[in-house]
Amino acid sequence: MSVETAAIETVNQEFYSAIESADLDKMTEVWAEDTADDQVSCVHPGWTLLSGRSEVLRSWALIMANTTYIQFVLTDVNTTVLGDVAVLTCVENILTAGEEGESSFAAGKVVASNVYIRTGQGWRLWMHHGSPVLQGDDDDDEEDGELEH
Numbered sequence: 001m002s003v004e005t006a007a008i009e010t011v012n013q014e015f016y017s018a019i020e021s022a023d024l025d026k027m028t029e030v031w032a033e034d035t036a037d038d039q040v041s042c043v044h045p046g047w048t049l050l051s052g053r054s055e056v057l058r059s060w061a062l063i064m065a066n067t068t069y070i071q072f073v074l075t076d077v078n079t080t081v082l083g084d085v086a087v088l089t090c091v092e093n094i095l096t097a098g099e100e101g102e103s104s105f106a107a108g109k110v111v112a113s114n115v116y117i118r119t120g121q122g123w124r125l126w127m128h129h130g131s132p133v134l135q136g137d138d139d140d141d142e143e144d145g146e147l148e149h
Contacts, residue, residue, distance in 0.1 A: 034053045
């Protein structure tokens with residue numbers, strides 16, 4: 001693993017740790033600043049596009065305030081560095097407190113694309129896009145030779 005890839009994956013882990021610990025200060029550090037020409041952006045699963053640092057950070061504050069427990073196990077992490085831009089894709093295997101409170105849990109998967117840019121402060125998150133993976137019995141579909149759409 002290159003030094004650049006390791007640095008990006010470290011910031012990526014800080015991003016997910018900030019969510020897990022509901023640390024808005026850490027989340028604020030992870031995100032890049034908007035520029036005169038462009039704004040950071042975020043698409044949470046099932047949400048519309050959020051643009052601009054203040055709108056994106058407000059969304060994370062809302063999520064953190066309304067999440068009693070969340071844990072991420074990242075799999076299929078793939079990082080590509082293209083100069084001062086890096087794209088990290090992964091599967092977020094998520095465990096959250098269920099509707100019954102702390103005694104029950106819900107699990108799900110989200111495929112995420114995180115775009116990082118090199119700044120004077122190091123690598124910072126420029127864009128996060130999460131898309132839910134619909135749970136189903138994939139094995140049965142493959143055996144029948146058909147995939148459901």
